[in-house]
Amino acid sequence: MLNTKKNDFSSFLRNLILIFVCILCIIPLLLVISISISNTDYITKEGYTIIPRTFDLGAYIFILKQPKQLIDSYIVSIVVTILGSAVSLIFTAMLAYPLMRKDYKFSKQITFIVFFTLLFNGGLVPWYILITKYLHLKDSILALILPYLIYPWFVLILRTFFSSIQFELIEAAEIDGAGEFKTFWAIILPMSKPALATIGLLIAFRYWNDWWLGMLFIKSENLKPLQYLLYTIMSNMEEFERNFQATAIMQSNDVTFPREPVRMAMAVLAAGPMLIVFPFFQKYFVRGMAVGAVKG
Secondary structure (H helix, E strand, C coil): CHHHHHHHHHHHHHHHHHHHHHHHHHHHHHHHHHHHCCCHHHHHHHCCCCCCCCCCCHHHHHHCCCHHHHHHHHHHHHHHHHHHHHHHHHHHHHHHHHHHCCCCCCHHHHHHHHHHHHHCCCCHHHHHHHHHHHCCCCCCHHHHCHHHCCCHHHHHHHHHHHCCCCHHHHHHHHHCCCCHHHHHHHHHHHHCHHHHHHHHHHHHHHHHCCCHHHHHHCCCHHHCCHHHHHHHHHHCHHHHHHHHHHHHHHCCCCCCCCHHHHHHHHHHHHHHHHHHHHHHHHHHHHHHHHHHHHCC
16 A cells, blocks of 8 residues: 555656656747747837737748748758658668678678767868769759768667667578568568657758758759758848838838747747657657667
């Protein structure tokens, strides 16, 4: 009876702590959404509030003044994220699989090479010259995909998960006449769905949130990814504000430029799709991270 009460209290305490942590995670998101639909004058006078006292979509109207550019950037980011995540996940799994094989004599050496690239790289200038001068990928959609095709950390995580699969299953498949390719596709990948979903989600986040490749390699307006477009808007915010204020003065309008709401509205537009996708992968994400962290 005493043990039952202790367990109930421990469970209640854990749930209370988790609820508190969840609230701490949700509050910033609610605050961002609240600011994005608030009036600038009210924010200046009263500060930030979780529940907006005024409702103003001026920030979204300002961003959507040129909807074609925003829609094109969304399409580019979606295509890059889906295509890049799928191809990157396949290549990552194909690299991680032989590294976990006990019968592959070069597994340790190649694992060291993969790990070494986490610590050192060739440098930004040689990398830029390789992409633009030798691969001729500048101002193409492949420039947004190929540089992130293999990320060593994801390879090591997936290798760790593959190592938890019993090697006897691979030996049994070989006895039944299955080749390496069939063993990989018919046995290893189906048994690794949690890890693949986890790594796939992390890869998708990496592609979706990237603006660096767009800034380096993309000049065409039609190929700008969403994050780079929003970064450009943020960088030109002061110029927009000066033009806005000059227009308001010329028209004798007492209108304030929605600086903070525009920033928060861009954050909502940038993070919105990933916030919608994540709950569908949450179950696999938790299982994959937990197993990948303790097996090896």
